[in-house]
Amino acid sequence: MRVLSALICSVILTLSSVSALAQESLDKVAVIVDQGVILQSEIDELVNTVKDNAAKNNQSLPSDRALRTQAIEKLITDNLQMQMADRMGIRVSDPQLEQTIANIAQSQNRTVAQLRQDIISSSMSYDAYRETIRKELITGEVRRANVRRRIYITPQEIATLMELIKEQGDAQAEYRLGHILIGFPVEPTDQDIADARERADKVINLLNNGSDFAKIAIASSSGAKALEGGDMGWLNINAMPTLFAEVVQGRPVDSLIGPIRSGAGFHILKIMETRGIEISTxxxxxxxxxxxxxxxxxxxxxxxxxxxxxxxxxxxxxxxxxxxxxxxxxxxxxxxxxxxxxxxxxxxxxxxxxxxxxxxxxxxxxxxxxxxxxxxxxxxxxxxxxDATDKKQQEKAYQLIFNRKFAEETDSWLREMRESAYIEILDDGTS
Incomplete structure (x- = not known):
């Protein structure tokens, strides 16, 4: 019996070792990000999510390699923000998380139980969904804490915008913009700028010849909305970056604009839709x-x-x-x-x-x-x-300027954080 027991233990240990090796071969470290890592499974999961969403929306996608590159860049950014959250001591407790999920369900006219069933039906585990929401809350707080202090709004800026709002009246146009950023480093050389301009011109040519904007954005853009096909959503003319506002006014739907140079690179815009703002109390x-x-x-x-x-x-x-x-x-x-x-x-x-x-x-x-x-x-x-008091107009102007500057400074802060981080991609996905 002692011999049999020893044999069984040996078999169990062997199977455990084989299982561990198999798991390691299936899931390995793909990227080193400062003090953290990104696993192959995380990359695969994000790529599969983008593919599933594209299939549901009948949207075409670029090559798997281009898609993987974009997924890695997003995961690097998220990982760096989560590391910063740890250093800052930012946490989201389970009660806070549950309250947020309850708010999400309520906004969709669903109960939490119904939302949970919807998540499970979409082939995503509810635990994974909870942790995704937790991460979004944490990274959002990290961005607010770090970007807010970079924003300064002068009284003159508020007064100028208030005057502009009064001139335009309440029926201001809103634009749904598509955005592609062909980026270059924080301190680019002349060659970096020339190379970026060449890539931007090629993108414009592809788009003018009928290529799908969302597909090109996912494959080529360095912008924050790349994986959403470059869709920036609806933006008031005073809430979008000044650089964009100057070129989109008066342009019709489907207009392609760019390349426009900024400190981040060359921007290409497409006016997807426009709409007016109804007067409301x-x-x-x-x-x-x-x-x-x-x-x-x-x-x-x-x-x-x-x-x-x-x-x-x-x-x-x-x-x-x-x-x-x-x-x-x-x-x-x-x-x-x-x-x-x-x-x-x-x-x-x-x-x-x-x-x-x-x-x-x-x-x-x-x-x-x-x-x-x-x-x-x-x-x-x-x-x-x-009613439309001067105080309300002032608050509105301040918020519009703040939202625009927050978006601009967030992009700059993320790029600077990415540039200063130690990043090592261990597997480029070709093997």
Missing amino acids: VEEVNARHILVKPSIILSEEKAEKMLKDFKQQIIDGTATFADLAKKHSEDPGSGLKGGELGFADPEMYVPAFKNALAELAQGEISEPIRSVHGWHLIELLERRID
């Missing part, structure tokens, strides 16, 4: 809240229960919302004012907070809700229809 809300932040001492469950107890005290008349906010709220800006936030556009709030406000009637108090800031108890005080 903006509803503002005045609300108050009590914010409680979980900590090592205060767990998620205890924080939520604390707010449920506060709500019951308010209902029973043993305490007022204002008094509880002054005593317990961890929002320094509103706590001293009894939790009152003042009239504001709900869009300025984080999704969980905004969505909770949308469900409340005047004078109603929410159940405790979790946002990226912590747990909130919210009371809707009043709704009103906002």
Whole structure:
């Protein structure tokens, strides 16, 4: 029996070794990115996702090699941002993640259970979907933290844009742009610029001869939207990069524009669609809240229960919302004012907070809700229809300038981070 037992153990160890070797041969390190790595399976998964989406949309794709190159570049950028998130201590907890997924489901008029079933039906595991959303939240926060401090907006810029908005009126055009960037290094040589210009001219010729814009973008673009076929989505004329705004105004649908040189390379644009902006009013809300932040001492469950107890005290008349906010709220800006936030556009709030406000009637108090800031108890005080005041015009101008500069600076920041990183591609995909 001892001999038989030893033989069985030996077989198990051998099979385990073979399995490990097989797994290693199937999944290996494909790229070294500073202190991190990108696995072959990650590249394959992203490529397959792009192919599946293209098949669903009846969209043609470039060669597998070109597609793989674009996938590697996106994964490198994501990996560098995740490494920076680790250094900055940026995390997304499970409750925050679940709240975000619930918001996504609600925006699609689905329950979380229905959304989960949709994900599973699309051949993606729900766990993988959750981690994809978590990564998007983390990288978004990394970008905001690093890019926001690079943006400076002068009062003169705001005043100039306000004047332009008044001249144009509310019926401003929006453009859905296709974008291809033929990039060159941060500090290019004359040869780098000449080579990039030559490639850009070839791309223009291909497009003028009927080549598919999305396919060319996926194969050739260095832009952030390359894997989406270069689709930048709908952009207000004042929200798009200044360089683009100067050349698209007055141009018809299907116009090809470029190459246009910038510090990033040569840009090629296609006007996919245009539309006007209808005049609309903006509803503002005045609300108050009590914010409680979980900590090592205060767990998620205890924080939520604390707010449920506060709500019951308010209902029973043993305490007022204002008094509880002054005593317990961890929002320094509103706590001293009894939790009152003042009239504001709900869009300025984080999704969980905004969505909770949308469900409340005047004078109603929410159940405790979790946002990226912590747990909130919210009371809707009043709704009103906002008129076009100078303050609103100023806020609109500031946001349009900020959005444009944020997009421009994000591209620059990503390129600089990529240029300064140690990148070693161990497998170019030809073997």
